[in-house]
Amino acid sequence: MPSDVAREPVAPRPHTGRRRNPAVREAVLKSAADLLAGPDGLTVSMDAIAQAAGVSKHTIYRWWPSKGAVLLEALVERAQQETSIPRTGTLATDVESFLVATFDAVERVAPLFRGLMAEALRDSKAAEGMREFVAARRQGLRALLTHGVEQGELPPETDLELMMDQIYGLMWYHLLITHTPLTEELAVHLARTLIRSAA
Amino acid sequence: MPSDVAREPVAPRPHTGRRRNPAVREAVLKSAADLLAGPDGLTVSMDAIAQAAGVSKHTIYRWWPSKGAVLLEALVERAQQETSIPRTGTLATDVESFLVATFDAVERVAPLFRGLMAEALRDSKAAEGMREFVAARRQGLRALLTHGVEQGELPPETDLELMMDQIYGLMWYHLLITHTPLTEELAVHLARTLIRSAA
DNA sequence: GCTTGCCGAAACTGTCGGTTCCGTCAAGTG
DNA sequence: CACTTGACGGAACCGACAGTTTCGGCAAGC
Numbered sequence: 001m002p003s004d005v006a007r008e009p010v011a012p013r014p015h016t017g018r019r020r021n022p023a024v025r026e027a028v029l030k031s032a033a034d035l036l037a038g039p040d041g042l043t044v045s046m047d048a049i050a051q052a053a054g055v056s057k058h059t060i061y062r063w064w065p066s067k068g069a070v071l072l073e074a075l076v077e078r079a080q081q082e083t084s085i086p087r088t089g090t091l092a093t094d095v096e097s098f099l100v101a102t103f104d105a106v107e108r109v110a111p112l113f114r115g116l117m118a119e120a121l122r123d124s125k126a127a128e129g130m131r132e133f134v135a136a137r138r139q140g141l142r143a144l145l146t147h148g149v150e151q152g153e154l155p156p157e158t159d160l161e162l163m164m165d166q167i168y169g170l171m172w173y174h175l176l177i178t179h180t181p182l183t184e185e186l187a188v189h190l191a192r193t194l195i196r197s198a199a
Numbered sequence: 200m201p202s203d204v205a206r207e208p209v210a211p212r213p214h215t216g217r218r219r220n221p222a223v224r225e226a227v228l229k230s231a232a233d234l235l236a237g238p239d240g241l242t243v244s245m246d247a248i249a250q251a252a253g254v255s256k257h258t259i260y261r262w263w264p265s266k267g268a269v270l271l272e273a274l275v276e277r278a279q280q281e282t283s284i285p286r287t288g289t290l291a292t293d294v295e296s297f298l299v300a301t302f303d304a305v306e307r308v309a310p311l312f313r314g315l316m317a318e319a320l321r322d323s324k325a326a327e328g329m330r331e332f333v334a335a336r337r338q339g340l341r342a343l344l345t346h347g348v349e350q351g352e353l354p355p356e357t358d359l360e361l362m363m364d365q366i367y368g369l370m371w372y373h374l375l376i377t378h379t380p381l382t383e384e385l386a387v388h389l390a391r392t393l394i395r396s397a398a
Numbered sequence: 399g400c401t402t403g404c405c406g407a408a409a410c411t412g413t414c415g416g417t418t419c420c421g422t423c424a425a426g427t428g
Numbered sequence: 429c430a431c432t433t434g435a436c437g438g439a440a441c442c443g444a445c446a447g448t449t450t451c452g453g454c455a456a457g458c
Contacts, residue, residue: 017433018424024436042320045414056437061416114320117375121241121317134376162388169368172376176316177333177367189361197396216402217455223405244445255406260447 020063027053028060029074036071036111042118046070068119068126075112076133079105085140091148092199096191098144099167102137103182106171110182113175138164158198166194219262226252227259228273235270235310241317245269267318267325274311275332278304284339290347291398295390297343298366301336302381305370309381312374337363357397365393 031052035044050057064070120127148154230251234243249256263269319326344359373379
């Protein structure tokens, strides 16, 4: 092996040829999300996405390895609105506002969650991607709660994981089973019940 | 319309011809449940079920309208072990034993729940059947909790629906997302946390 | 023996996820 | 300018699957 391979492990060739059209990416993700939100949203095919995006299926598979990957990226794209954690007031109000913001954001992309779940139940790759997404989301809430414990607003023996299971469990339960909306009222009620019981 | 039609709205013809073989029904439901529990359980086909049961696909579709119906019936068959509610002790112990029994029963048919969920996300008929099943299960717990309110063991303003959402939400969350087992320890911990916080 | 109806075998339809081939066109290089 | 690289559309194609249909045989009752 020549030494310059080690010096340049990935060939930094400056890229020639036609460039990727960014409009294609946007159109595919947008069409996927829109179709999922429409009627028959739970049975959206790649052909339908390609047709709605005005793109050939061949192009989609050039940039995404599977249908699940498209749905996951569409979800990540729409859900990364940063639901920033204020952490200004007390733990009770912080958690409350976090849940309100989360439920509101999730509710707007609920069809994407359902579609990705349907895919995750058939494709282990999609399942893994979804689990990573969920875990990342969970990390934000965990930080909030551990901070609450450190501040003495929650007793140190509080089972934070159980609390998060109750929160996200209820969220998915509404999304997948009952199909009832994740209202602000529900978020407030849940947050108050959990914090009051633990403190 | 002759009056005897109203008298006998459905012809009560005594059934002639060859009778249904009950072994077929059992074999199909058993094969469906077993295949779901095996590797690749989330992508079980009707052909595979028919082959494993030693039965032709034609026969399956004679008795069940769809794949979702087969899975639903297999689940109902295996889950109707009556998880009887003792209601002997206090509410706290009753709920605790109810959750322990429920988690144990559900854990043993977890693959069926996942398979049915996958089907419910594509077939609205299957989704409706699953919702009915879930609602029936929920009714048992609701009776237990309302009885607790009547006995003064829970304050009357307790939001029982929210409490049940937290319980079944957590259950489905573990089943579908995290894939972590529903242990007896978890059931006890959840029951105590919920009852203690409400009382 | 005759009808009714259960059952298996197998071919078939339509749909879907994913792949492959071909032709075209855009962007950079000499 | 010609030439190479690589993005893109169109369309055919493959294998798997849910669900249907056809045929032929077999068991239960009349």
